[in-house]
Amino acid sequence: xxxxxxxxxxxxxxxxxxxxxxxxxxxxxxxxxxxxxxxxxxxxxxxxxxxxxxxxxxxxxxxxxxxxxxxxxxxxxxxxxxxxxxxxxxxxxxxxxxxxxxxxxxxxxxxxxxxxxxxxxxxxxxxxxxxxxxxxxxxxxxxxxxxxxxxxxxxxxxxxxxxxxxxxxxxxxxxxxxxxxxxxxxxxxxxxxxxxxxxxxxxxxxxxxxxxxxxxxxxxxxxxxxxxxxxxxxxxxxxxxxxxxxxxxxxxxxxxxxxxxxxxxxxxxxxxxxxxxxxxxxxxxxxxxxxxxxxxxxxxxxxxxxxxxxxxxxxxxxxxxxxx
Numbered sequence: 001x002x003x004x005x006x007x008x009x010x011x012x013x014x015x016x017x018x019x020x021x022x023x024x025x026x027x028x029x030x031x032x033x034x035x036x037x038x039x040x041x042x043x044x045x046x047x048x049x050x051x052x053x054x055x056x057x058x059x060x061x062x063x064x065x066x067x068x069x070x071x072x073x074x075x076x077x078x079x080x081x082x083x084x085x086x087x088x089x090x091x092x093x094x095x096x097x098x099x100x101x102x103x104x105x106x107x108x109x110x111x112x113x114x115x116x117x118x119x120x121x122x123x124x125x126x127x128x129x130x131x132x133x134x135x136x137x138x139x140x141x142x143x144x145x146x147x148x149x150x151x152x153x154x155x156x157x158x159x160x161x162x163x164x165x166x167x168x169x170x171x172x173x174x175x176x177x178x179x180x181x182x183x184x185x186x187x188x189x190x191x192x193x194x195x196x197x198x199x200x201x202x203x204x205x206x207x208x209x210x211x212x213x214x215x216x217x218x219x220x221x222x223x224x225x226x227x228x229x230x231x232x233x234x235x236x237x238x239x240x241x242x243x244x245x246x247x248x249x250x251x252x253x254x255x256x257x258x259x260x261x262x263x264x265x266x267x268x269x270x271x272x273x274x275x276x277x278x279x280x281x282x283x284x285x286x287x288x289x290x291x292x293x294x295x296x297x298x299x300x301x302x303x304x305x306x307x308x309x310x311x312x313x314x315x316x317x318x319x320x321x322x323x324x
Contacts, residue, residue, distance in 0.1 A: 036147060039067040045143045048081035048099040049175050055083060055097045062130050066147030069112040075105045075136035080169055082132035091186030095177045100169035111163040114149040124153035131156060131164045188245035190224035196238040196276045198290045198300045201307060203236045212308040214301050217286030221253045223323055224278045233272035240276060247282060252323050259319060260299060263310035269296035277320050293317045
């Protein structure tokens, strides 16, 4: 899911939307009469990397549908597999698959032995809180992934979520899944991926905004240039990948801003931009300016009070190309 900057997979999905009754509409939890998947006991733990085929799907793989912890299985350790991020020495950021372990499992074991709460006939919110993927290991080294108890709305019981949150864990292994921010983007102070909001606004009904003042910030600005892949061009929110960027000299931004101010309303055009420039205040206050560097050369001033479109030019795009 792209917003203006890309998001990294979360361990808990919270959608805080309108209320619904899970029993009536399927709900966010599990049906109270749904059959549970049998627990599988394995002889020896290997690693998160080997046990979980697709780590990017694991955070949303809730254990509500699994059978509960067997009465004759005594956990001695817990292993938690979760996605996070880490920074390299060159400033780049990587998404990592982290394996953590701990041996203080009394509270978790007690929570895993709790029963389901009887389902309510009252409205329930549509949020779906979760926990990281975890498994428990006994003294013989055997392990299993247990099911967890559901609350009155068919969601994970709070006691289980609290017990997992309070685990004392040590990291035993990390696996790099991919780079989320390059060293060049980090040095420039730019995000690796950013959405072309001109394209997003033009793709969204009703008629794109044009009547608000076009008054970009006058303070120090940062320029980030992004390339839009062919498959993203013309989509509802085109995703751009970092090309180059950095802080602008004050005189350079003053000249660019002066060239932007006389711009008039956008003219009819159906071309899609393959590159765009993003101007952001260094202090992140006052709004952002987008400029399509090819295609229709439209501009967008996105401020806290709203958004305004104006028509840019090839000459302005050429001026931006020489800014850094």
